[in-house]
Amino acid sequence: MGNSENENLSVVLYKRREEKPQCDIVLENRPVREPAGDEVVLKMNSVGICGSDVHYWLNGRIGDFIVKEPMVIGHEAAGTVVRCGKDVKHLKPGDRVAIEPGYPLCSDEFSKSGRYNLSPVYFCATPPDHGNLQRFYTHKGSFCHKLPDNVSFEEGALIEPLSVGIHACRRAQIGLGHRVLICGAGPIGLVSLLSAKAMGAASIVVTDLSSNRLDKAKELGANFTYQIKLDEKPQDVAKKIEEILGGMPDRTIECTGAESAVQTGIYATKSGGCLLLVGMGPQNVTVPLVNAAVREVDIKGVFRYCNTWPTAISMLASGQINVKPLVTHRFPLEKSQEAFEYTRDGKGIKVMLKCDPEDQGA
Ligand SMILES: [Zn+2]
Incomplete structure (x- = not known):
């Protein structure tokens, strides 16, 4: 259970009722997307719940981004590489990584000048792009950042808000x-x-x-x-x-x-x-x-962030920044509904969902 790619439990927002803005949170098995040459398949470990995730759940939209098709939620995440596309050279199976959820889709002037957050991007859990609150998730290899041994998965997941x-x-x-x-x-x-x-x-x-x-x-x-x-x-x-x-x-x-x-x-x-x-x-x-x-x-x-993961990893590894006290609650992936309700009700600071049945701790 949970270790085979045959079972890929995923947390999906469904827009089911026209008259109500709120989406349903549905747990379902989804096929693991085959990696392109420059992508990796990750076994997810920790995913933090963000205010924006809750906003999509309750309102079905943020501004012009509207949940129309079922969308996997989650974008503050860390996991372990299980498979690499043929062109991925800097990672190998077993590497622990923090996922940078947004990557540019073209090399326009912003991307060329390093401000790729201003380019058109793929961004986890921003419609129509799927997020990564699931057992397995496929992402662009160059936006998976290897974690040193002394930086935990949860710290890795917290790099996303820290980046802001x-x-x-x-x-x-x-x-x-x-x-x-x-x-x-x-x-x-x-x-x-x-x-x-x-x-x-x-x-x-x-x-x-x-x-x-x-x-x-x-x-x-x-x-x-x-x-x-x-x-x-x-x-x-x-x-x-x-x-x-x-x-x-x-x-x-x-x-x-x-x-x-x-x-x-x-x-x-x-x-x-x-x-x-x-x-x-x-x-x-x-x-x-x-x-x-x-x-x-x-x-x-500001619009999100750019070039922050390498900085954040150095700061966490050296102990210059300690994000650990931000995590106040943990839930297994299966209890995502409860975890979202907790966050909605403003309990605690950061709620972590634990996607690996064999690693539910900090
Ligand atoms: Zn966030």
Whole structure:
């Protein structure tokens, strides 16, 4: 059970009801896709559940990406190579790898310049592309990154969310001695915290509405936390942040998407600094744009990430970044429905699904 490619239990979203946006989570056996020359077949080990996975389940879509055909879910993953296509030279059966879920489909100008996240991509569990929450999964070999012995499968799976933090902090050009404000202490706020710290930020304050989440931020190394009250004015929060840090933050990483947090981000950020938008909220947001413009506060966005896996693997292997405390719950693959409900209900931080019946631990 679970070790033969004949049984490939997979977690699939089905859009069954026209009148309801919610998809069904179905566990079914699916054939293992034969690898092309440049692909590998992986025996999956650990797959983290992401907010976006839950969003697809509950809403059947994110923006213009709509679940029409049954789609295997999951994109934060690590596993072991079991078979290689004939052109794959850098991997062999038995290698443990972290899967980078998105790869460019052509070599356009973005791909050529290294910003392949801006090219048309295959991306796991973004319709119509299948994800990898299953026993076996076939992926592009060059986007499977070999893990050193001292980096676990779960750490490997966490490289996907960590990549969002690394890319955001790179785009924000966080550096030595910076004061940093991070809005939101969910998984993305927390990996941004870890990245900012590793990139040399001197003092970091994390804000959130929930004190439980802020406790986790403290545990992961936040110098300060500040619990926002729902009716608090952005200018007032900005003042508080300045007091807490002993100066205005050089960089702000906004991970909530909430309009009030974006406004706070502008008011709070030091002149000449940078506000980085990671959280996705409504299409149109009212912001004090002139305040940012006349103080030369740069406002930047991110789309996923690029070139982060090798960096993340080095940082994890050397112990510079510790992502292990992010995992708060584990479920066997068979209990995916329960795991999704857990994540939906906001219990814990990161829920891991364990795809190998013989390796269910951390
Ligand atoms: Zn994710």
